[in-house]
Amino acid sequence: AQKITQTQPGMFVQEKEAVTLDCTYDTSDQSYGLFWYKQPSSGEMIFLIYQGSYDEQNATEGRYSLNFQKARKSANLVISASQLGDSAMYFCAMRGLISNFGNEKLTFGTGTRLTIIP
Amino acid sequence: GAGVSQSPSNKVTEKGKDVELRCDPISGHTALYWYRQSLGQGLEFLIYFQGNSAPDKSGLPSDRFSAERTGGSVSTLTIQRTQQEDSAVYLCASSLKSFSYEQYFGPGTRLTVT
Numbered sequence: 001a002q003k004i005t006q007t008q009p010g011m012f013v014q015e016k017e018a019v020t021l022d023c024t025y026d027t028s029d030q031s032y033g034l035f036w037y038k039q040p041s042s043g044e045m046i047f048l049i050y051q052g053s054y055d056e057q058n059a060t061e062g063r064y065s066l067n068f069q070k071a072r073k074s075a076n077l078v079i080s081a082s083q084l085g086d087s088a089m090y091f092c093a094m095r096g097l098i099s100n101f102g103n104e105k106l107t108f109g110t111g112t113r114l115t116i117i118p
Numbered sequence: 119g120a121g122v123s124q125s126p127s128n129k130v131t132e133k134g135k136d137v138e139l140r141c142d143p144i145s146g147h148t149a150l151y152w153y154r155q156s157l158g159q160g161l162e163f164l165i166y167f168q169g170n171s172a173p174d175k176s177g178l179p180s181d182r183f184s185a186e187r188t189g190g191s192v193s194t195l196t197i198q199r200t201q202q203e204d205s206a207v208y209l210c211a212s213s214l215k216s217f218s219y220e221q222y223f224g225p226g227t228r229l230t231v232t
Contacts, residue, residue: 004160033219043207045161045223091160097217101174104216105151108160 002027004092004109012115013082020067021077021112023092029053031097034075035106036066039089048090051075052097079114087116120144122224124210130230131200139195139227143212150193151211151221152177152185161209167193168216200231 003026013019025034036048051059051066059066067076075094079086089111096103123142131137143150152164163177167187178184182201187193197204207228211221 006160037223042225043228044225045209045211047220047222050219093161099217102176104149104166104168104174105163105177106153106161106221107163108153110158110160 002029002032002094002096002107004094004107006092006109006112008112009110010113010115012117014117015084016081018078018080019082019086019114021079021090021092021114023075023077023109025073025075025092025094027094027096029096029098029103032094033097034066034068035093035095036064036075036077037091037093037108038086039091039111041088045091049077082116084116084118087114089113122210122212122222124208124224124227126227127225128228128230130232133202133231134199136196136198137200137229139197139208139229141193141195141210141212141224143191143193143210144222145191147212147214147222148190149213149216149218149221150187151213152193152195153209153211155207155209155226157206164195164208197229200229202231205229205231 032053034051038046049061065078091111092109093106150167153161166174182198185195207226209226211223
């Protein structure tokens with residue numbers, strides 16, 4: 001079984017500052033992937049960034065980076081130079097990468113609502 | 119190209135009625151997923167299709183829930199005898215193949231059971 005924990009229900013950050021959204025996970029899988037999704041008020045889920053458990057380098061995508069600490073089972077999302085358009089719900093998710101039954105679905109955390117203050 | 123589409127965008131129904139929710143995945147995507155998002159919660163997996171078959175139905179909460187996929191494309195999620203606890207946003211996602219890194223989500227159907 002897999003579990004994702006996001007302990008920050010809400011965060012307020014000043015525009016242009018960096019923000020870190022916390023995510024810890026638990027799994028018995030040796031090979032797994034970690035994902036971050038953004039959900040604006042319009043409701044669609046937007047894929048942001050992916051980190052594989054065997055990737056040696058932290059993933060980066062533009063202003064997004066994933067601070068992956070495998071031993072601590074954490075996969076925090078860092079957004080640099082925050083913008084007003086970053087205000088949204090952010091979900092951390094994971095799944096196993098071996099083609100086994102049950103590994104095709106994503107397990108999500110409860111999310112963090114990020115509000116950027118002008 | 120076109121993304122994942124879902125219809126209707128909003129559905130209000132009376133308790134006890136049946137509802138059908140539709141998902142049109144991205145053309146050529148063989149894997150399709152249904153998730154449910156209750157108010158203030160994360161997404162909860164319901165069912166997964168590879169082509170027209172559903173290898174994993176483990177997330178369906180009761181036998182009132184069923185889903186099918188035809189022609190390897192459109193999928194319908196049916197909820198029979200709806201209950202108030204079924205009120206949620208139902209999200210569909212598709213990916214090029216099973217175990218692809220990225221699942222592309224539709225805008226969801228907001229279901230309200232009164």
